[in-house]
Amino acid sequence: MRFIHIADLHLGSSPEAEFLWGKNRAEEIWDSFAAVIDACNEKEIDLLLIAGDLFDRPPVWADLDRAAKLFARLTATEVVMIAGASDYITEDSPWKTYPWQSWVHMLSDKHCMNVQLGNINTSVHGCSYYAPTEGKPYLEDARPDKESEYQILLGYTGDDNHMPADLSELSEKGFDYIALGYEHKASVMQSMHMAYAGSLEPLSVQETGKHGFILGEINEDSTTIRFVPFACREYINIKVRLSSDITEEELEEKLAAAINQYGSDNIFTISLEGRYQPKEPYDRARLLALGNVADVKDGTLPDYNLVALLDEHKDDMIGMYLEEFLKEPAGTREQKALYCGLEALLNAVQK
DSSP: OEEEEEBOOOBTOOTTTTSGGGTTHHHHHHHHHHHHHHHHHHTTOSEEEEESOSBSSSOOHHHHHHHHHHHTTOSSOEEEEEOOSSSOOOTTOGGGTOOOOTTEEEOOOSSOEEEEEGGGTEEEEEOOOSSSOBOSOGGGGOOOOSSOSEEEEEEEOOSTTBOOOOHHHHHTTOOSEEEEESOSSOEEEGGGTEEEOOBSSOOSTTOBSOOEEEEEEEOSSOEEEEEEEOOSOOEEEEEEEEOTTOOHHHHHHHHHHHHHHHOTTSEEEEEEEEEEOTTOOOOHHHHHTTTTEEEEEEEEEEOOOHHHHHHHTTTSHHHHHHHHHTTSOOOHHHHHHHHHHHHHHHHHHHO
16 A cells, blocks of 8 residues: 655745745645645555645635645545644534545544545544644544554644654554654654654745655555655755955855755755954845845854954043953854944944
């Protein structure tokens, strides 16, 4: 029995919508979901598992309609899904009454339930969220049944507020595979027959690295699982250490070359470190315009000669300020404060 396991798609989310290049990100996430549906057909997948947060919010009828149109493209794949902390089931939720196709199954109870898929000799167990947080360990109640040869557990579990579970104990319950959601970074625990699929597409600058789905196969003797990169974009952090003699043009050329090397379709955070000439700070807006740049993190310091400045201003307020700061070694945050204050004082003197 061959399966694909996805989770945390957050359909309906719009990361980077504030940027011109990010206007289509919401549709890209739907496009990736559609591509997984097509992959199920191409790879002759028996079962598609969706381990929570298919949507970024509790879905309305139109959201489920759009998903159902994609499920209708499946030619021979069963679908089993649960609601997670973002798309939890509300009192009047369409999750409860939506007329899915016969091959689409929603495990809509907050207590563990199961669906038996006789055509692929598989039982899938799991439970859904009814609120954004769930502190009860409902997955502990899950048990394999005797109705099917293959037994799968579908769960959305994380910290103490998200259906806490001891993963080692879950792995000992006898399931052939445990498909998890909540973590946005994929994690394959082959020896435990368990995996977090991670988010299909990365959704924030913190979600660096590859994103995709879990491809697996269960037979009479074993379960094999592997992560398959699938996202159309990746978040990449570019770190650049400045020297006091680098010009703004040279910095931009260096960053443009790095963006081109990593792939201009990806999304970048630029982290600047080192020092720059006090009268020539970089232009943040120009760096953001170099490509799909979501953020510029400034860890730089102006290249002041503090000893020379102290000697020059030993009898005025600037000298007193420097003496106070230089009494003790300063960390990065204190250095930042020192230079911000120093620039303000120097600018006041120049006026």
